[in-house]
Structures are given as C-alpha cells and as structure tokens.
Amino acid sequence: MTGTLILGIETSCDETAASIVGREASGAPAILSNVVLSQVEEHAAFGGVVPEIAARAHVEALDGIVRAAMADAGVDFGDLSAVAATAGPGLVGGLIVGAMTGKAIAAARSLPFIAVNHLEGHALTPRLTDRLAYPYLLLLVSGGHSQILLVRALGDYERWGTTIDDALGEAFDKTAKLLRLPHPGGPNVERAAAGGDPKRFALPRPLKGEARLDFSFSGLKTAVRLAAEAASPLSNQDIADLCASFQAAAADSLGDRIGRALTRFRESFPGLADPVLAVAGGVAANRTIRAALEAETAKAGVRLIAPPPALCTDNAAMIAYAGLERFEAGFLDGLDAPVRSRWPLDEKSQPLVGFGRRGAKA
Template structure:
C-alpha cells in the first residue's frame, strides 16, 4: 500500500544534525523511509560538553547535505514530499535557527506546508511510530536537558506529572563523569566504569524518595558523589568504578520510587485503559541498569514497557517528521513563516513553573 503522506523532518536542537523522510500509510501505520544523523561528538568532547557556537556552525555546514542524502535514501525528490517539519524548540537557539530557517526557505520555495515541532513532542509520539501505541500512556523522558514524567493524552495534549527541580538526569551523569575524570559524554562512561564496581560501597542519597509529589532532584546526589570522591582522593580506578556503581544504584532506586508512584497514579486515574504503557525516551534510556529497573517496575505494576530503538531515543529527525505527520492526520493547521524558534518550550504549558521563567518562558 502506498503511503498517503510523506514528510521531510529536520532536527538541529543540540549537537546532532539530522534529516529524515517518514511516511504515514492509510491505516495510520508509520514507516521510516530514511534517517540520517551527523554527530558532532568529536567537536565538543574536548570541552566536556556542547559549545553552542560550535554546534550552530556545524549545523550550517551539514544540514543541506543531510537533507539531500535523506531524500536520496528514500528514493524521492523534494517534489514528492507532502510537507516539511523542523524542530522549533526547545534547544540551543543557534541550532534551532539553522534548522527552522532551512525549513522555511524550502517551504517558501516549494509551497509545501511547514510544521514547527516541539522537540519533546517528537519524543512523546515516537512510540506511536514504532509500536502503534494508543493514547493515553505515560512517558519518562530522561536526557541531558530533561527529566520529566508526562501523561500523553493525545496529539497536542500533554500533562506534566513530574519534572526535575534542579539538574536533569543526563546532566547529573555528565557532571559525575567530569568530576571523576571520565570522558564526555558522561552517561556511557559512567555505565562502563560501573560494570566493575561495587554498588554497595558508598551509600548515596535518594532525593525525594517517599514523597507523594512525582518530581525529581539530582543535585544533592551529585554533591554527595563529590564529597565521597574528595574523602578518599586520590582515586584509584577501582574507587572510580565503585563510585559509579553506587551512583547508578542510587539513580535506579530513586527512579523505582518516583516512577512506581506515577504508575500507581495512572492506574488510579485511568483504570479503564486495557494495556497501560510506560514509554522511555532520551539518551539516558540507553543505560542498561536503568532499563532493567524500569522493566521490572512495569512487570510489577502490569504495564507494558516500551523503549524505542536507541537511534530513535536520542535526537533524530524521524520523530520530528512523525510529529508533523500526526499533526497533519489530525488536520492541525500548518505554521506560517512568522513562526519563531523557542529555546524554552514546555510541553505542558499549564504546568507550574518550578525553576523560574523569563522572557524566553518557563525553564521547567
């Protein structure tokens, strides 16, 4: 069956430049026709984190070639595309400008409709592309910039149940790795070191465990890691491994409590949902210890555990294209060329601001 809609997606919100072509068939099934990602990891690793100016320049250099490659891999020309979707926020403003302005130019030149997509909505809807999941469901987004538990009720309908009140989980991994002299990105480095460590050597705090609210906090845990490392300095390789293993254990125990309460709330409020599901997305979802914890939790609460393939958990353009297709299928009007990028753009605009706000909007 030929797809009735095909859309080009562009993602430039952080340090990956990505382009993809995704189709939606008449039965609602999604199909990724091409997915291309250029990673800037080497450009930023020397600095221990993403440098916004370097990221923006790299996007400028890469985006046109990636779009051409995505179309070529899909065996399509731009005239075959029904619409163009680009990440419009949240993210680094320089990168967002590159992708969104490219999409605007293409839309103006071809007359194709333009969809400015919330990056977080792309993550929230990916499980519908990969698993055909029905609404409503819970999503845990764990990445370098976000840690949120979100009720996904429908396209454009999101309710934030929990968020971090300080550091995001990915940020905590990166800062812990830097403190211990491990390379960037910190998540994979900490996980690798933890494999040979003793998770019971250091007793680290589990922030907010036991509280009824579903928010997260990782700043105190990061501080406890610094204190533990300082007390036994200089650190041997085994010391580093033990700290990493203890850090991961504290994270897993924290998530078990926080997400367990979220699953219980979902059951209480949406008991009629036949196959309740927890979706996990974001780069930290690659951590196997965290995955095992969440899988066991879902088994205990009788939830389906859905983790899209890793290339669709991290930043990618397929999820941006799919979010555009979901909007088209719902007859949401396309965006005008006046749409502006937003460095801050919470999915749930009605949620209470926890970290302050300013001209750019709420932080979280």
C-alpha cells in the same frame, strides 16, 4: 505508501539530522530514511556541548544531511507533503539553523511548514515504533529533560513530574566530568560502573518516599563530589565504585518516582485494557535504569515500551513523525513561527524553575 511524506529536520543540540517519514496504506507509519550526524568529536575536548560550535557545525552539515535523507528515501522535494523542523526547546543557534532551513524549503516548494516541539517528538515516538494508542504514560529522561507526562492525545499532555534542578542525563554527564571520564559522559559512567561496587559509597536517593512525582539530582551529584574528595587520590577502582554507586542511587530514586506515577496512572484509568509506560530519551538506554523501570512496570502490571536506542536519542524521524500527525490533524504553522529555547510540552503546569524572559525552563 500513501501520498503523505514529511521531511523532518532536527538541530536542537549536537546532532544534525534529517528524515523522511510517510504512512503505509495499512495506516502504519514508515521511516524511509533517518540520517544523523553526531558532533561528539567536535565537543569532546570541552567535556560538553559548546553552543557556538554546535550551531556552526549545523550550518556546515545540514544541507548535505537533507540531501542524504532525500536520496536514501528515493524521493524528491516535489514528492513532499510538508516540512517539519524542531523549533524548540534547545540551543537557540542550532534551532535557528534547522528552522530556517525548513522554512526555506517550504517557501521554495510552496509546502506547509510545521514547527515541532522537540519534546513532542520524543512523546510520540512510541506511536511511530509501536503504533501505541492514546492514552499512555511517558517517562522522558535525557541530557536536558527528566519528566513524567500523561499523553492523552496529540497536543494534549499533562506533566505529572519534572526535575527541580538537574536532568538525569545532565547528572550523568557532570558526574563523568567530575571523575574525568571522557565525553559523552552517560555511556562512560555506565561503562565504568560495570566493574564497580554499587554499595561501597552510601549516596542519597533524592525525594524517595515523597508523594510528589518530581525529580532532583543536584544533591546526588554533590554527594558524589564529596565522596570523591574524601577518597582522593582516586584509583581506577575508586572511580568504578563511585560510578556504580551513583548509577544505583539514580536508578533507585527514579524507580520510586515511577512506581508512584504508575499507581496514579492505574487509578486514573481503571478500565484501560493495555496500560503502557513508554520511555524516551538517551538515558533510557542505560541498562541499570532500564532494569529499574522493568521492575516497577512488572509490579504495577503495566507494559513497558522503549523504542530502539537510535530513536530514543535525538533524531529527525521523531520530528518527521510528529509533523505527520500534526499535518494529518491540520495543525500547521506560518513561516513566521518563532524558535523557542524554552518550550514546555505542558504549558498549563506551573513552572518549577527558570521562569523569566525566555519562558519556563521546566
């Protein structure tokens, strides 16, 4: 292990997390600890994440989570090279808790501070897990984001597609809430779909066949609601069939978008020896979604890389690793670095939705 050790802090939504990441003498990154405390039980009664409850839970837990990460790694604050914390995008209350904690540690120990974009943490995770070389194509599918990004280099990202309404994970969660499945919605929709008929309900495949690479899932969610109302009162089998039909439609739509993106990727880098599609975000753990991605990458002759589920969902190891790359490149931030509830990874692209006082949503 080299002398470079980064403490990463992640509090952008409903996971309170801290991690220590360093680099081995061979150049390979190493996760020395990765502690994640989920708030699922705190939000279960509300059917989704309540920002005020999430922020309060971060305040109560974060100091202990940081201590646990340091103890698991067997290091002390004096061993650290820098502190990295998620500064956006996310729920602003949680972001403030994590960023201020990171800044306080950095100030007390005279350490550099690095404000990390949560999306960059996801984007660089394949380099942490697989030492993937630049460039590569990234599909980010989570509760808050659905994007296709070209990752050219550290800090150099080009957005090829994004959602024009709901993110895919959000559509899963809202479908679960509509069908009165428990929180978290995504895994419970997949669980119910396992016993359902994916062909029973004829649901739309949003944007399928269009040249643009953007996503849309709001209409699909509405179609599920109308189908549920028509079939009401719903039996357990009706719910299973609706979940299976929704999941199949979402995977079909996503597969079409990715197939077109892979064609563009191959054409953009014709001499690339090892073209890769990396996938990140919690929705990447869905087996039907994963099968659709495997089919499209096999067809395009592109390798699919999906980090382990624990590193696909929100965690601090990805924040620490993004901090490690930024530290090594000399990209440091002052203690006055702001938190940003909206912070697109590719700030050069034109915003599609939600542009206002807080900036572009996507």
